[in-house]
Amino acid sequence: MNASAFLVAAAAMTMSATVFAAGAHSGGHGGGSGEPGKASEVSRTINVEMHDNYYEPESIEVNPGETVRFVVVNKGNLVHEFNIGTPDMHEAHQEEMMMMVEHGVIQGGTLNHDMMEMDMGDGHSMKHDDPNSVLLEPGKSKEIVWKFSEQGNIEFACNVPGHYQAGMYGDVNFN
Amino acid sequence: MSRVRFMTLGLLSSLLLPTTVTAQEMMEDTTARKQALTTWGVQFEEFEYRYSDDDEELGVWNADIFYGTDELRFRWLTKGEYEIEEQAYDSLENQLVAQTPISKFFDAKAGVRFDTPEGPDRTYAVLGLTGLAPQWFEVDASLYVSDEGDTSAEFDAEYELLLTNHLILSAALDATVAFSEDREIGLGKGLSSTETGLRLSYDLIDRAFSPYVGVVHERKYGDTADLAKAEGGSTEDWFAVVGARIAF
């Protein structure tokens, strides 16, 4: 890590440890949207493409309690997120993502991995390793196995600042 | 018609020179935009009724009409004092000058001045400087040589104090100095006269019509004062004035 990155990181630690500590993460991953699923219970696979700045598809249908494998690929030029949650969870998460941009973790089309690993204090980091989401650089692909809850107002969304507001979200409709 | 020609030219040039856009200008800009912007304006700095401390009533104007470009303006500067009771011009002065910038804030001007009041007339050659001095003083200095061979100079300064953006107190000073005596028109050598005015105006319609009230003090000095006294005139007058600044 170079000196300037260290300085920024140090500043980030002093300024934002409290914000991170108070983030939605402490409320438990997924909250009302479901929980991490077991690979053995996967009933089907849904491919999700992330573009600048929208998803394909923009809505999916699931059965209550169903476990789905999402294969998420970033086909855009910018970093994008695929995050399953309620609108409130997304809103809370957007503050954290804003912090990641301000601290240079997300820079347009690249992620600063060094910075993501850094210990922010209180056991928090900017790793972005929650099971209900993936954060991908352009061209990258990852999988999520997710067991949906019974019902609820759930969206998948990209919480990179501005992306959700610009329309990078999709609806989860329960059958 | 011109459009057809233009299109034809365009077509021709694209046939004759299929591979390059020519280095010459494809079209000469002959629109007004490419010409020097010509503008005009009329400003009556003073257009007023004066009532003096010895019951003299005057109608007075001082106006500037210009036409021209940034580089060359023609100005007609006209001012006069009309004695209402006697139905006669105390003074009547018209200048026609050409004016051109010589520095960022100053212009040089040259032209002729015709004085045609009640009494003897004079014609002068005029050379002057006009512009904006530091601290927002509008100044104007002119040198006159009369057809009688007499030389004189006039200096004007004006300052506007913004009480509000519409209520404006303006102070004006006008001083005349003669370098030789012209007894016929009552002008003595040296500092001959000053006129000082203080006017409080209100911009009623844009800056086009601004009524004002004010006071004006006129004074004659030295030989000029003596000449005036000999004629039975006054050497110092106070006036209450009411009028309007007009611009269009």
Place this chain on the structure above:
Amino acid sequence: MKKSFLAGLAALLMPAFGLAGEYNLTVDRVQIDTGDFVKEGIGYNGESPGPVLRFKQGEEVTINVTNNLDEMTSIHWHGLILPYQQDGVPGISFPGIQPGETFTYRFPIQQAGTYWFHSHSGFQEPDGAYGAIVIEPEGREPFRYDREYVVQLTDKHPHSGDRIMRNLKMMPDYYNRQQQTVGEFFSDASEHGFMNTLKDRMAWGGMRMMKADVEDLQGFTALINGKGPDQNWTGIFEPGERIRLRFINSSAMTYFDIRIPGLNMTVVQADGNNVQPVNVDEFRIGVAETYDVIVRPRDEQAYTIFAESMGRSGFARATLAPEEGMEGVVPELREPARLTMADMAGMHGMDHGSMEMAESADMSGMDHSAMESKEQSDMAGMDHSSMAGMDHSGMMMSGNGASDPFYAEGSGIVPVAANGGKFLSYADLRAQNPLYEDREPTREIELKLTGNMERYTWSINGVKYEDADPIRLQYGERVRFKFVNETMMTHPMHLHGMWSILDVGADQWNPIKHTISVQPGTTVYMETEVDEPGQWAFHCHLSYHAAAGMFRKVIVEGGPDSTQAKTDAVAGNGGEA
């Protein structure tokens, strides 16, 4: 290589697959009612603003423009990439449209986004001759929204353009009613001390410059979509919907600071080109610029679109509401901004000696930390070196403490959000999808923006258009333009025909614009891929600055005029004639 151009070319080569649309516009004398006054003006199809022209990317448009005026007219398609003969600038693109004549424009639509059109003849544009252009992309929009509205601003003045120009030439402060008064002197004196205030006034008076020269032209009624504040243009929404607002500043002279109290705005497009979304509370729109924002009003209430002029001499107001007739709270205008000595930093031949003033320590309140935390340490686009010789220590800077790399450090006109939140800066703009590969510019051209407020003369490199030779560019080069603003006013510089890639220090992500605001006392760089042959206008988009001479013709020499497109366009017109 430029993708959109390829698309346009493809559309030309395969006319069978291309769309074609024919549009008719008449140029008419119209009545304009602002709610404050009614005046005669110029409009299109009987109204001002004219209709919203809706095109589709890839479409071949034919636009018949009939001049019903008794004077020449023209229409310029602001921001559109097209053959130069179709650009609509009399004396540069074509001779203009005679009274009674119908001129037919034909060109392929190579791009998508929000643009506008206006007359480029005389002062017809300030007199009302403008309208909006909305171009739907070939593919999908990279955003989601349920409704969209054009929000077109203008500064409608009771005086005609000719009269305004004449008055400005007669008295440059004719329309400035925010000058410093005796009262302001005493209030400053009680705040900063009598001597400091006196010295401050003397320093400005010595330069014969006014701190209040933020807006040349006051006394307008600001309109949104032709409606004055009291007429309250209203856009309807259902709570929870996302609305795309296409802001277009068609003003002659006025910049606006726009906010919608209660709503966050996500800027998704600037000057027709998509940008990486930025959430803001407020943004400043320069003359001739466009910004598209997405908002999501969730509540069953009216929201006010409030657009204060940069100098705070007026405002435009409109409403977003669930139903017609609802009104939100209309905020008060904020205090007028004052220029500081920092804004004068670019003034040529300034006497810095006279500026060494007593300590007033107002600068200590300035906060630069916001800049340092951003990932823009290199700030390639900015150059404050011209300010090196300045001694800021002494002046009454009365800056508001805000900073923005595109304003002089300590500038008095740096915008701040009314709610204390995020105000959009040029530094936040990143291209969503760069049109061009990033490459080294082939050369740099310096353009000093010059003028003399007291004579109301405006020029480039000290030379007015009437005395200037054209700027010659070579087809295929990438030119870096360096704008050095040596005046105390903001100038929105607009290059016709080719994109202006604004250097915000983001290399290939630099945003692509058609109009670039250059703030007083700053240097701003933009780069242009010279990819369109022909000749083009390049000017300050403030109507009275352009008319006073801040204007150039650009000639693009050489090039495989090749481009089949050009030949086609000319041949097409020739055939029609």
